[in-house]
Amino acid sequence: MGLKVYTTQSVTALTGAEISLLEDAARACGRATLLVPSFAERDVCRRALADARVGTGVDVTTPEAWIEGLWELFGDGRRVVSPLERRMLVSALMEQRDAGQIAPLRDNPGTVRLISQIVEALLPEIAAPAVLGRREAEPDGESERVVFCLVRAYADMLAARGLVEASEAASILAGLVGDGAPACARFVAVRDVPRLPGHVMRLLRAVAGAGEVALLLNPDQRSLASELDASIETVGLDDGRPASRFQGDPEFLEVAGPHARGAAYASALADLVGDGRDVVVAAARPSEVFEEVSPRLAARGISSECTLAARFGQTAVGRQFAALSDVVARMKDAGEDPERAATWWPAPELADWLYSPLSGMDSNSARMFDKKIRSNRSLTPEAVLRTLQSYQSQTTTKRQRSDQSKPYAQVPAVCASVVSYLWQERPVSALKAMCAVAGALPSSAFGWRDGSVRAGVEVSMAAKAIETLTDVAHGLDVPQSAAVTVLDGLTVSARRRAESTDFAHTGYEGDVDMPCVRFMTLAEAALLPAGSVDAVFVADVDVDNFPLSHEEGALATLAAKFGAAPMELEPAARLRDLFDRALAAARSRAVLARVTHDRQAKDRYPAAMWTELTAAVRAAGRAVTVTSVGEGDIAADLDTAAGMGLKRRCVTCLPPQELGEDAIRHLVLYQRDPNDPSRLVPRQLSASQIEGYVTCPLCWFMSSRVRPQSLDAGFGNMEKGNFVHDVMYRLHAELTEEGVPRVTPENLEACLEKLRDVFDCVRAEHARNKTSSSAALVAHSALEHVQVDEILPQLEAVVRYEAGALAPFAPAYLEYSFNGLGVEYAGRPLGGRIDRVDVDAEGRAMVIDYKHRMDVNAFKLADPTVAKRDGAVPADDPDWLPEHTQSLIYAQALRHSELALDAHGALYFSTKGGAPAMRGAVSEEFVEVESGDGRVPGLRTGFPDAEHGGTMGFDELLERVEQTIARKLDALEAGDVSAAEKPGARCAFNHDLGFERRDA
Incomplete structure (x- = not known):
């Protein structure tokens, strides 16, 4: 009688000595119980006992099922709570508490998991010490006090629902067994169980006090006996029999x-x-x-086969449900406030949802939706929901009109419905919609190898989640908002076979x-x-x-404290x-x-x-x-058939940055005629594209032909520049309409007031994504809002600068476009538009290009016929070009256009920072001689720079630049897209996108 350790030589199957021990115990006690760690091992042991004709007197079960069975026989009518119910009740308990009541703890999944573990293992010690004959436990610190309060509140929830924790049930049963063990608790053997919780050991010791408990340990498990008292008897059950081991070396x-x-x-x-x-x-x-x-x-x-055991979060239903619930919560929390849109925009979860077969949508709709959302920072949650509904309606109508025999004709589109249900806090309806789609989809939607198995898993998981949120949550009187947080505890399994x-x-x-x-x-x-x-x-x-990991943390600390x-x-x-x-x-x-x-x-x-x-x-x-x-055989590693039957050839790539002859005419200066695709017509280039090519051909090829683009609309210098362009355009357009040709010192204050009004109007338009520019400036946070505010004082400084600059000139052409005018530059059609052209009474023109940057001196241009300090004359180089040619190109183009303007300057107007300025190239008569003379403030040299010996006039500069660019574009037409000898700032992020030679 009592607790004994039996050393065995068993591996998996019960040995003859173990069967004899159980058979003798069943005969002596009327019944014997064998505890094993899993139901799978239970089945193995039952089969061995049945083969030995001993199965009728021995009950094989797990420790959890043993306690539950005893409680059903001798308990007080309460039912043992299940793991899912425990998590659900703890989640509901945490939801009922505000942050102050549970501080320093936090209401998150980790805390719910921890409290669930503590109530499972230690509820009697904390909430029902009388069952153990102890006094109420005193907490050590504020964290323990909160935990104890939560455990006691959880115990009250169990009592109100007629439930009991297995640990409390085991403690009560220990007292009952001690008073006189029933036949089913007189002999208990424990085999292969690697972990015996404290309440299980308490019950086993009570059984040992009235009957016998046998701990069966094979050679690898005998260290477990060291945790028991040294006085416990150890018996060798089949020491003469060698243990079964693998015969050979692994x-x-x-x-x-x-x-x-x-x-x-x-x-x-x-x-x-x-x-x-x-x-x-x-x-x-x-x-x-x-x-x-x-x-x-x-x-x-x-062939191969495997049992797929998937948790809720590992299925498509679970992943999409969790992701959509999260993004919907963030969208609801942000509301229509644009300064909180950063918490949810661009909502990649919604695009992923449309890509998922469970949405009932197609990949093309997902791509279009993703592009629409990412390209517009002004969208509100309500607008996103309307967009989803639009895509769902279009798909539904399309399928209703399609051939009903097609695989997807009967598949419902639910991309908007599921999101709306979650918005309305109706998770069951959302899961039902997913389940309907999963059941209607062809199996190929989930994979061509085992799509039917995966589809079954998705349907089963959705149905199980629905049952949990309806039957289980309703039976426990737990709100669905708390119940959904424990869905990750759900598991479904299926048999997979690959033929x-x-x-x-x-x-x-x-x-x-x-x-x-x-x-x-x-x-x-x-x-x-x-x-x-x-x-x-x-x-x-x-x-x-x-891993070799031991359990540590709050649970282990409390368990040690309570013994x-x-x-x-x-x-x-x-x-x-x-x-x-x-x-x-x-x-x-x-x-x-x-x-x-x-x-x-x-x-x-x-x-x-x-x-x-x-x-x-x-x-x-x-x-x-x-x-x-190794990883050297790339073909065999990547190919499913390990390269069998494949012909392997070594392909020599073209040298880096070299285009094949067949690709040149399509990739560089020509394109297919929209009216006749069989013809190639010259491609129209803007001044910025031309400048990009002459600066670095490779960067031009990447930015203009490969055209890598950011997925999301941004909030950077480009968008701020667009905003500045729109404000300045609107300002001068409205001033002109009101009969104010330009900003002067006399009307400066009125123009500044007009600027503020225009700024507010343009800001409101950009917030609605309304702009003629390529991208609007939309603030998504308080920090970004401040950055927009900072632009106004910068533009006020710009207007003040304008009042004293180029006094004879007035803005005449704003955002002037060359597209469709038939203007040629360097022998090629020119497109694009110039920000502003100022004209004086004599028909002289100044080309002005806004640049929202501070380093205005980067745009300074000196007469190239003036020798440098080292004696070199830049103009002696036949390929000499200024670093920035955009305004020069448009200045020359104005002469060729229908306007036939006589350009005398090509300027860049810096609008960022507190010190705006104009820099570039102008005829010598517009160089500032003394401060406030009405020319270009701060510009000291012109064309020609006679003071320093320069001889190149402004007209000659424009001609020289056009001729050099024409030769550069000839090289482009020949397919030259090589990197610049001297890398520029753009090269750093363009060159890394490829162009390293690799032979395969």
């Missing part, structure tokens, strides 16, 4: 990196299948290994000898009978998948036990495999069992068989 496979993992594993498994028909793959995450390896096995004529390629074409004819690789967890492989399979392959044997710490097998012993039993299932070969580096080339260290097993082989005086596989 082999080891090391793969250099993840790119070669699938091919290397498949090759090794194919080799194992060649030695025997029955191969098992054990892994910490078998579904992931199956996903990568099964197609490669199928290509080799080998070999031969089966896919000829059909499976029931040939039982066809090879099939089974994927399972290490714990499942440990339940296989010794020598029951030909080979065992253990995948990903590294510290990440098989209720669990009795558990140390992690190393647990892994040793599982590996030994799993490898013992192999008759001929056992292989351990791991990947040595991750995708960032960082080391992935082997698990402890890898090190132990290699050391054991060396200790026996034998060589360790290690196969190393």
Whole structure:
């Protein structure tokens, strides 16, 4: 009688000595109970007992089910709470508390999980100490006080609903058993259970006091006995029988990196299948290994199967439900306030939702929706919902009019409906809509290999979530807002099978000898009978998948404080036990495999069992068989069939930055005629594109032809520049309408007042995404709002500068466009538009280009015929060009246009900062001689710069620039897109996009 430790030589199956022990106990006590860690092991033990004709007197169960069964017989009518119900009640409890009541704790999923663990393990110690014969526990600190209050409130919730925690039930049962054990609690054997919580040990000790408890430990589990009293009797049950172990040395496979993992594993498994028909793959995450390896096995004529166990968050239903719930909550919280739009815009979750088959939409609609949302920062949540509804209605109408025999004709579009349901806090309706789509979709929507299985998983998960939110939550009187937070605890499973390629074409004819690789967890492989399979392959044997971690934290601290710490097998012993039993299932070969580096080339260290097993082989005086596989065979690693049947050729790429002859005419200066696609017509270039090419041909090619663009509308210098352009355009346009030709010192104050009004109007238009520019300036936060405010004083300084600059001139042409005018420059059609052209009474023109930047001196241009300090004359270089040519190009183009203006200046007007200025090139008569003379303030040299010996006039400058650009564009027409010899600022982010020579 009492608690005894029985040392056994068992592996998985019950030994004859263990069966005899249980049989004798059942005969002596009327009934015996065997506790095992899982239902899978329960089935294995039941089968062994039945084969020995002992099954009727022995009850095989898990510790949790044992306590629940005893409570149903001897309890007070309350029902033991389930894990899902526990989480749901704790979530509801946290939702009822405000932040001040639970401080310093926080209401988040981690806190809910922690409180759930504490109430599961320690509720009697905290909320019902009388059951244990103890006084009420005193908290140590504010955090413990809050935890204790929450646990006691949770206990009240259980009592109100007729529920009881298993730990409290076990404590009550311990008292009942101590008064006289019933037949079903007189003999209890514990086998292979790696962790016995404090309340289970309390009940077992009570049973030992009135009957007998047998702790059955195999050689790898015997360290568990060290946690018991030294006085406890230890009995050798079958010491004369050798333990079943794998007969032979395991082999080891090391793969250099993840790119070669699938091919290397498949090759090794194919080799194992060649030695025997029955191969098992054990892994910490078998579904992931199956996903990568099964197609490669199928290509080799080998079938495979795996049980898919998916949690709510691992299914498409769960991922989309969580993502949409999160973005909807943020959108509702932000409301229509544009300064809080940064919390949700651009809502990538919504685009992902449309891409998901569960939305019932197509990928083209998803792309269009994503582009529309990302390109408009002024959208409000209400506008987004209207856009979703529009796309849903269009798709629904299209399918109603389509052939009803098509696969998607009967699939409902619910992209807007689900979001609306979540907005209205109707999660059940949202899940029902997803479930309807999942049931109507063709299986191919979830994958061509096992789409039907995945579809079934999605439907099952949606139905299970609906049941949880309706039946379970309603039965517990828990609001759905609290219930949805525990959906991640839901799990569904399905059997997945990947047929070999031969089966896919000829059909499976029931040939039982066809090879099939089974994927399972290490714990499942440990339940296989010794020598029951030909080979065992253990995948990903590294510290990440098989860690040696002990439980630490608040729960462990409280359990130690109350003397209720669990009795558990140390992690190393647990892994040793599982590996030994799993490898013992192999008759001929056992292989351990791991990947040595991750995708960032960082080391992935082997698990402890890898090190132990290699050391054991060396200790026996034998060589360790290690196969190393690199990542060098790219074709075999990437191809599912490992490159079988593929022709491999070495392709020599063109030199970097060189275009093929067939590509030149399409990629550079020509394009297809919209009216006649068979013809090529010259491509119209703007001045900024021309300037970009002459600065760096490669950057031009990237920005104008490859055209990489940011996905999202921005809030940067480009948008601020657009805003400034719009304000200045509106200001001068309205001044002209009111009969004010230009800003002067006399009307300055009135013009500044007009500027403020215009600024507010343009700001409101940009907030509505209304602008003639390429991108509006829309503030999404208080910080961005301040940045817009800062532009007004900068523009006020610009207007003040204008009052004293170019006195004879007045703005005559604003945002003047060359598109469609037929103007040519350097022999090519010119497009684009110039910000502003000021004209005086004599018809002389000044081209002005706004630049929203502070470094205005970067636009200074000196007469190139003036020698530099080192004596070099820039004009002597036939390819000389100024760094900035945009305004010069338009100045020359004005002479060729229908306006026939006589340009005397090409200026850049800096509008950023507190010191605006004009810089560029002007005829010498417009150079400032003395301050306030009405010319260009601060510009000291013109064309020609006679004072320093310069001879190039402004007209000659325009001609020289056009001639040089014409030669540059000839090179472009020949396909020259090489990088500039001297890299500029733009080169830093354009060149990195490619153009390194790589031969494949």
